[in-house]
Structure formats: C-alpha cells, structure tokens
Amino acid sequence: MPKFTLQELCEKLGEPFEGDGSIQIMGVAEIDSAKEGEISFVANPKYVAKIPICRASALIVHKDLDTDFRPVIRSSNPYLTFTQALYLFHKDQRKLSGGIHPSCHVDPSVQLGEDITIMPHVIVERGAVIGDRSILYPGVFVGEGAVIGNDVTLYPNVSIYAGCRVGDQSILHAGCRIGPINIQPAAEKPPVVLNDDVELGANVVISGQSESPTVIGQGVKIDNLVQIGAGTQVGPHCIIVAQVAIGDHVTLGERVTIAGQVVVSPGVTIGEKAQVGAKSVVMDDIPPCAVFWGVPAQAFSKEKRLKANIARLPKMFDKIQHIEDHLSELES
Template identity: 25%
Template structure:
C-alpha cells in the first residue's frame, strides 16, 4: 500500500517556493471545479481564476505573479503554492499518483472456464473464449461475448449483450455500457498524450489517472484508440458510432448519436453536442466544442467552437457552401493559368 503523500513532502521536488501554511495528505489531483479539501489543482492560464470562487480544493499550484494579480479571487480555504511553471509542477506531482495496470503482474494470463475465478464477476451466460486475460475485480454482463486475444485490465465494467472482438485492449477502470460492440485491435483507456516541458526542452509525462466511460448502444470500429482522462472521464455517450482508425484524445466528450468517420482525430478536451457528423480525416484542436447537429466535411480542420445546426469544411475552416464556392473558384483560376 502506498504511503500517505503529504503536501510538505513534495514541496522541494516540484519547486514550491513559499511556506506551506496548512499541510495535509493529498488525496487526489483534480480540476478546480471538482476538487475537495484534500485535493490539489493548478492554474496555468489566467481565465481559470474565475472558477476559484466556487472551488473546494485545498491547494493550487500557481505563479506568484499571477497570484498577486488575482489575489482577490482566492477563497480563504484555497492555499496558493508558488511555482515557476504550474504545468510542469503538476506533471511531476501526477507521477506520484500513477497507477499500475494490473494489481498482480504474476496472475494467470488465461481465463480457464474449468476453474471459477476468485475475483471477476462474470455472468454465467457470458461467453469468454480462449486466450483472454482478465484482471481483478472485472464485471462482465449477461450474454456478452469476449473473443480471443482480448486483454481486460483491473476494475473494468462491461455491460450486457456486448461484443468485444479479438485483440481489443481495455485499460483499468474503463466503464462500458450495454450493447456495445468494440471491433478488433481497438484500445480503450490508454494513456493520453500529455507532457509538460522543462526550460531545456525535455518532456515530462503527465500521468492520466482518469477513466473512459462508454454508454449504451455504441459501436467502435477496428483499431480505434480512446484515451483515458487526465482526471475525470473521457465520455462516449449513448448511440455514438465510430468508424475504423479514429483517435479520441483525453477528456473528450462525444455527444449522443454522433458519427465519426475513419481517421478522424480529436485533440484532448474536445466536446460535441448530439448528432454531430465528422467526415474522414477531419480533426480538431484541443478544448473546442462543436454544437448539436453540426457537420464537418472530410479533412475539415476545426480550430474554433462551432454553433449548432451548421455545416463546415476546408482548411482553414469555413461554412460548407462558402468552402465549395471557394474550391470551384480556385479550380477556375488554375485552369486559366494553365490555358
């Protein structure tokens, strides 16, 4: 069992420069809006100071100059921790909370139906084929089929009537609803792509300790990757259909009944409303929201929030009708030059 991690014990390691007025055992790293009194968060951009008034976190990593400029935003219970680079300090601290994928690395690698496992909760009418690795405290629902080569890590929940095709990997604590199909080679809950950077250009890994949650009636194609959240959850909502070779970054939220066509790539914290359609090879920058019933044409590059009930295309992105006219005009200009 990991020893308690006191705030004072990590001060020197992550570069806290001011005295710690209220020492406590750190329970978790959280966003400002979700934390509790023994949790730690960070502020790297000034717009997040507006969230502080309602925050319950016990301490916040922050630049001293930013704190001085926004001192009035700090509630009395939130302790500022001065660091040069809050993002880098957070990355270093996140490594203290890294979790192993399997509780017992020497556990048997195959689920043998002839011996009842002591820890997974598998419904008798579920089908587990040969060559499946199941971790501790896994729940598998009724009539769910797990095909050969699947690896299921600890604390995963899979609902009823699911089909998990060969060589799928489901990382720890992932939550999968009912009637979910995940096709061959897909990876659910892998570590997100997040790094902080030192002054000399080295990359410091941010450990992702959140989860992936997949709601009912979701279809996930082959070789799709859905990254788990830094904290909180990456959420695929009810009825979403995802084509092959799609990448969904950490903390993304995909709205109900949305369609993501092959090779779509969503950067971290992208969110969509319901019934969003993204054509092949379309992509987004991070922290972008796409409104309900919005459509993105293939190869569309989304770099800003998009309103609901609209259609977009191109790079740079523009309304779809405008982009089609622009493309036709460009073709005409090229033909004139050639003639």
C-alpha cells in the same frame, strides 16, 4: 432479426420521413437486391435512375432529392443513415455459446454475469465486472476494475485499460484500445466511459485521462482506425467516419457527423447535428446544425465559394491582361 415500423425506425435514426409510417420494415438491402419489407437507400446520384424499378418498401434519400417514391426517409447523408439502419437490424444477431474457456485468466474477484462467453486466452484482472450475455473473443484484455455491461461484444485483441467502462449492447471490433494512459486512475474516476449501444470499428484508440474521463455517448458509431483524445466528450448518436483524429478535451454535441480523416484540434466545441466534411481541420468552435469544410474548416457554402473563386482565377488573369492592354491603347 428485429422488426420496426417506419416511424419507429425514423425515431431511432433521428431523421424525418414522408409517406405511410405504419408499414413494417424487416430488413435492409442495396437498391438492386431489396425486396418488399426491406429498406434501401440512394446516396450516389447515379443510382437515382434505379428508383422507379426498386422493390424496397421504403428508401433513404437525400433531404433535397426530387422524387415521388413513398415512403422515404430524408437525410442530409443517406449513406450514413443507411449504415445506422443496417446496424439497428443486425446488432442482435449474436451467438451465445456460453462459458469460460479454461485457458483464460479471470481473477477470482471478478464479478461475472449470466450466460457469458469468454473465449481462449482472455485476461480479466482484479475487481473487473462482466455483464450478462457478453461475449469476449480470444486475446481480449480487461484491466483492473474495468466494467463491461450486458450484451457487449469485444472482438479479438480488444484492450480495455484499468478502470474503463463499456456500456450495454456495445460492439468493439478487433484491436480497439480503450484508455491508454500512464497514470493510475483515481478510485472513483474511470479514464474512459463508453455509454450504451456504442459501436467501434477495428483498431480504434480512445485515450484516457485521470482528471476528467473521456465520454462516448449512447448510440455513437465510430469507424475503423479513429483516435479520440483524452478528456473528450462525444455526444449521443454521433457518427465518426474512418481515421478521424479528435484531440484532447473536445466537446461534440448530439448527432454530430464527422467525415473521413478530419482533424479536430484540442479544446474545440462542435454543436449538435453539425456536419464536418472529409479531411477538414477544425480549429475553432462550430455552431449547432452547421455544415463545415476545409483547412481550416469554415461554413460549407463559404468553402465552396472559396474553391469557386480559385477556379475563376485564370479568367480573372485574362481580364486583368485585357484591361492593361485596353488601358495602354487608350493612352496611345
């Protein structure tokens, strides 16, 4: 497992810390089981009481949490920052068994890297490229001219349509479909490009396009069953939670966070570091660093005020009744 100083870790996570940045972090664990040398997190308020008895060497906490614990990484979403840390510590734990199983069908024109592992019943079509040390699990399909980078893991039944590209160190879980498209890609244009260090959950679908490719930036983490539309650009280090549906030709800046089951309408732009709350529908552009929520999505403070206003209604109805009564008293 890799080692990082706290400062190195924070640079990778894109979050600030308080306390000694030089300490060594050697692993991640939950708050109850964390030991010296490990980092843990507090996302749910009910775990704040456990901070004084926690043995972790560092904690990821909410940016506004009042705590004396040091060192801390401060994040607007401690849970997601923790899952990113989890990924950083574990992504290199790959077994490399090597070799191509005889039941595979790899076209003779395919360019194969060193120390690759291709398990049974994998198909790699004409003109594709498989980088060094990459692992293809059973039933993976790599279409004509597709390019798979170095140190990539494709879990069972991942399908890479013709011409798509997967960057180095990327991990695609079982059943991901990259580049569904009915139009043959033009010579030089890949329908989908995943940059390096991308992680996709199971059964994710990223649609392809022949005019302008769908691009997923470096270090992006996408959860299970997400759909990304054709021609969409997802900036580096974005986090997209389970079952989000992003339309065609959307643009997400760097480090955007999209919570579960959000819909982003076609053509929308979301600025860097913006956050969108669970189940929102994003119908218009969102500025950088904004926190949005609702249907349609609006500034979080506005949406919260709107919900508070709705909650005040019973009181208001009483007041109006009271005023009416008062008024008729006055008259009589």
